[in-house]
Structures are given as C-alpha cells and as structure tokens.
Amino acid sequence: MVTIRLHNSRTRAKEVFAPIDPQNVRVYVCGPTVYDRAHLGNARPVVVFDTLFRLLRHVYGAGHVTYVRNFTDVDDKINATALARQQAGAAGTLEALIAERTEETIRWYHEDMDALGALRPTHEPRATGYIAEMIAMIAGLIAGGHAYSRDGHVLFRVRSFKDYGRLSGRSVDDMIAGARVEVAPFKEDPMDFVLWKPSDDSLPGWESPWGRGRPGWHIECSAMSLALLGASFDIHGGGIDLQFPHHENEVAQSCCAHPEAEFARVWMHNEMLQVEGKKMSKSLGNFFTVRDLLGQGVPGEVIRFVFLGTHYGRPMDWTAEKAAQAERTLDWLYSTVGDVPLQEEWTPNEKVVQALADNLNTSLAITELIEQAKSVLPKGHPSADGSDEVGALELKRTAALLGLLQSTETEWKATKLGGVDLAPYAARLGALREAAMASKDFAPVDAMKAALVAAGVEVRMSKAGVELLPGPGFDAAKLEGLV
RNA sequence: GGCGGGUUGGCGGAGAGGUUACGCAGCGGAUUGCAAAUCCGUGAAGACCGGUUCGAUUCCGGUACCCGCCUCCA
Numbered sequence: 001m002v003t004i005r006l007h008n009s010r011t012r013a014k015e016v017f018a019p020i021d022p023q024n025v026r027v028y029v030c031g032p033t034v035y036d037r038a039h040l041g042n043a044r045p046v047v048v049f050d051t052l053f054r055l056l057r058h059v060y061g062a063g064h065v066t067y068v069r070n071f072t073d074v075d076d077k078i079n080a081t082a083l084a085r086q087q088a089g090a091a092g093t094l095e096a097l098i099a100e101r102t103e104e105t106i107r108w109y110h111e112d113m114d115a116l117g118a119l120r121p122t123h124e125p126r127a128t129g130y131i132a133e134m135i136a137m138i139a140g141l142i143a144g145g146h147a148y149s150r151d152g153h154v155l156f157r158v159r160s161f162k163d164y165g166r167l168s169g170r171s172v173d174d175m176i177a178g179a180r181v182e183v184a185p186f187k188e189d190p191m192d193f194v195l196w197k198p199s200d201d202s203l204p205g206w207e208s209p210w211g212r213g214r215p216g217w218h219i220e221c222s223a224m225s226l227a228l229l230g231a232s233f234d235i236h237g238g239g240i241d242l243q244f245p246h247h248e249n250e251v252a253q254s255c256c257a258h259p260e261a262e263f264a265r266v267w268m269h270n271e272m273l274q275v276e277g278k279k280m281s282k283s284l285g286n287f288f289t290v291r292d293l294l295g296q297g298v299p300g301e302v303i304r305f306v307f308l309g310t311h312y313g314r315p316m317d318w319t320a321e322k323a324a325q326a327e328r329t330l331d332w333l334y335s336t337v338g339d340v341p342l343q344e345e346w347t348p349n350e351k352v353v354q355a356l357a358d359n360l361n362t363s364l365a366i367t368e369l370i371e372q373a374k375s376v377l378p379k380g381h382p383s384a385d386g387s388d389e390v391g392a393l394e395l396k397r398t399a400a401l402l403g404l405l406q407s408t409e410t411e412w413k414a415t416k417l418g419g420v421d422l423a424p425y426a427a428r429l430g431a432l433r434e435a436a437m438a439s440k441d442f443a444p445v446d447a448m449k450a451a452l453v454a455a456g457v458e459v460r461m462s463k464a465g466v467e468l469l470p471g472p473g474f475d476a477a478k479l480e481g482l483v
Numbered sequence: 484g485g486c487g488g489g490u491u492g493g494c495g496g497a498g499a500g501g502u503u504a505c506g507c508a509g510c511g512g513a514u515u516g517c518a519a520a521u522c523c524g525u526g527a528a529g530a531c532c533g534g535u536u537c538g539a540u541u542c543c544g545g546u547a548c549c550c551g552c553c554u555c556c557a
Contacts, residue, residue, distance in 0.1 A: 030557075031557095032557080033556095041556075042556090042557055043557085044557065045557055168552080169486055169487065170485075194555095216555085217555045238557065239556090240488085240552075241552060241556070246555075269557095271550095272557075274550085279551085281556080310496070315488080315489075319495090321495085322495070328507085329507090332520095335520095363496060363505090367496090370505070433516085440516080442516060445516085445517090446517075449517095453518095453519090458519070460518095460519055460520055461515080461518080462519095462520085467520090
C-alpha cells in the first residue's frame, strides 16, 4: 500500500493519511456558485482535487472513493442576474429565470471542467436539493444553544464554539479589533454569522420555522457533507480564500451540530491563481474564463498541465509563455505515446506515484513523467522488439494518474487543428522544395516555410519528406492563400 | 491593524543538512539546402544580516521586499 502524506491546514503539518474507512474514502470539495462562467481561478481547485481523486482511486480502488463537490444554486448573485433578465424583458417567473440561469451555468461548468480532463465527482449535490436538511441542522443548533433567531434571521453564536478561529488561525477578539465586521443590530456578537435570512416576495424562499426565507452561505456545505458523507469524513478541500470565513463557519456549524463526530479530518487548501504576476480581477482587465481560453485555441489539457506544474500549496502564475511551453511539452509527450490505448492493467511509474503521494507534488510528478518518457523511448523512434509500445502503454497509464495524455496523438493534433488538414500544405511545400533542390533557388520554399511558421505550424523537413505539425498559437486563418 | 504564505540559476519550478533536480532558453558539436526536430556535450542559483553545525540554499532569529485572507471572487 502506498503511503500518502498530506499537508493538513488544520494542524499545519504534513501527516500520513489514514482513512476512516479504506473501503470508502470520503472527500468533500467546495464547488462553484452557479451564476456565471467559471473563471480560470475557479478551475484550479477542480484540477488539484481531481488529481487527488485520481490518486486515491489508484491507491484504494476506483470504487472505494466518494468525492462530493457541490453546486451553490442559492445566491444573491444568481437572483440579481435573473432579476436583470426579467427587467430586460425576459419571459417567465423569477423562479423560472433563476432555474434557467443555474441550469445553463451548470452545463457550462461541466463542459469547461470536462475539457480540463477532470473526472465528474461521485456526487454533485445542489443546495436547493438540501433545504430541508439545512433547516433541520439549524433547528438542532438552536436547540443546542449554538444559534438564535432574531427578526426572521437565524444566527450562529460564535462564542458557543470554543474552537472558533482555530482552522484559520484567528481569534474572535482579534477579528473584532480589526473592525472589519458587519455590525448588525440583531447580532449578539459582531462575529455571529447568518444561518437563515428572510426573503421578501421578490426573492426565492422556503418556508421554515423562522418564516419564509433562504439559507446563509455556509450551512449548505455542512448539510450536504453530512447527508452524503456522514458526520465524520476524511478530506475537505477548497481554495485558501475560503478558509475564512466559509470553512471556519462550516467547522463551527458541523461540530456543534454533531459534537460526537470530528467532521473533516484533513483540510486541504489550494493557493490562489495569478495572471502574469498579478491578481486576476476585472478592474485590472486580466479577468478571463476557462471558456475564453478554450475559445482562443488553448487546449484544456494545456491549462491542466500548466496548473499541475506548480504545487497546489503555492500561488500559481498563469502566463501565455507557460501555456506555450506546456503545449510544446505535450506535443512531445504525445509523440512518444502515439495512439496506444489506455490500459488500466498497466502499473503506473512508481516515482510518479510517490511524488503524488507526497502531498500531491504534481510538479515533481511531471518531472518524473518526463524522465520516464525519455527512458522508455530514448530515441523517439520505433524499436524492432516492440519495447517502445510497452513503454508507451506504461507512460500512458502513468499519465492517467495526472489526468494527462488521455487522448491519442491523432486526437490531440486534431483538437489543435480544429478541422484543418495540413496535408495539402505539406504537399505544396514538398513540391517547392524538390524544385528548389534542382534550381538551387530556395527563396520560394523559405517564403512558404516562414508563412507556415507565422501561422503557428511547426515545419519539419528531412530527407524522407516534409512534415507539418500544429504548434502553440496555431492559427488556421493565417494559412489563407498558401496552397 | 490582525493572521498566513513567499523570495532558488536568463525564465519556469522541485527535492534534500553534505552528493547532477528537471523543463525551456543559452553556448559548443553532429545532422540539415537553411532551419526545425533529434542526438552528444556544457556554463549558470537559492533576497539580505546574524546564529546553530565539521558543514546550510535546506534548521533558528532578525531585516527588506512581494502576495493572499480578514469585504458571501476558488
């Protein structure tokens, strides 16, 4: 059995991972609020925890890991979007418009995350499907003295949980001293947070013991993890920005609702994404979605490769240069695996497994994958005894742990070409070259080659002939008129 | 103001108290119409100041700078 070590944010230490039940390893990751397309930052935890999911499935068996990632479909941003559509003249009730908005956003999310090679989690619960469970948990918290209702609101009594602030390393008193907390008249303590809030007729709402209303943000994850994974489970993941207040509040709610349990044993937080060295934000004009990149012809696998190149615990900088480099590396890796199929029975490279088992060191894992690719196919040419195919199969199986090289080389090239056939261009260039060899006037060949390179095509000429490959930044439009 | 993370060779980015990370780029060579790709070889590092140690880029302390969270942006 492979020993997995994970950095636990709760204890601030790297620990040997020992699941509560090896027959059912349970992971919960905070998913998106479905009000718009996922931006690039949203994709990082998806790729990080997908890789963890793959590792756990490898170690404990594919059928012995339960991975839950929620959709938050109760949120004021969704309401605002729906309201804006209604005011713009869209037909239907507000509720129908909200449903429409969340449905389409979830569909987009699936399309985009699929493109990144992320497996679908075992369960993808929606908050709206667990309102009853949330109400039950809130009622229990009130009964236990951990929450109170005021003016249609229900608030969590932060002072009732002695460990409040432990996960994120803060003290309630310090935070209040920081004076950045909302001071609402109905709060006993400025740090108390909302479990339930009233909805007026213009907002979606559900009947509850405290009147018609809707849940606060944090309670959904507590209710859904309880329903799908139980009061104690193994790993809880999410972005570091969620550590406070979201995760801190989850801990408080869940531990007070089920003091007999331990809630999440291991907390994992991925660091944030930056773009060209700066925080991605709309005001800086460097804000973009996963779909934007895919639409620009950046393959999803390139995005994944770039993400995995930096350890999840460190800030990751997305740059165009990294993307181009990743694409070249993937070109090379695909040229070594070719079109061999993925066969699960092959054993993945032990060094890659060890790298991942050491707190998900994906950067080192990729290095080992590249080393493996070099060693199994040192020349990059077919061997007579078929050892290159065995090597390719092993490499493919190893890459699967990282969610990489899941296509065939042919499919990979086709993705990049977007339906363009380079054969006529290769034929034309080959003909020009043959003519030039005879005439000694290479100007026409060089001109066409330069045009192809400008279009992002990699040009390889050997005695055997001409080979054209789509490279980073391939742009079919620039091929106009070359044949 | 409170809390947390970071600073590695031209760029990206890991591990490890003492032995080549690795990739890209560079340089020399083979090959090529010229290139590309490939192959062979090669230089280059750990913000600053102290401390611990036989020995620190790796441990400890301090300084500087950068970044994140504390504002339902992952």
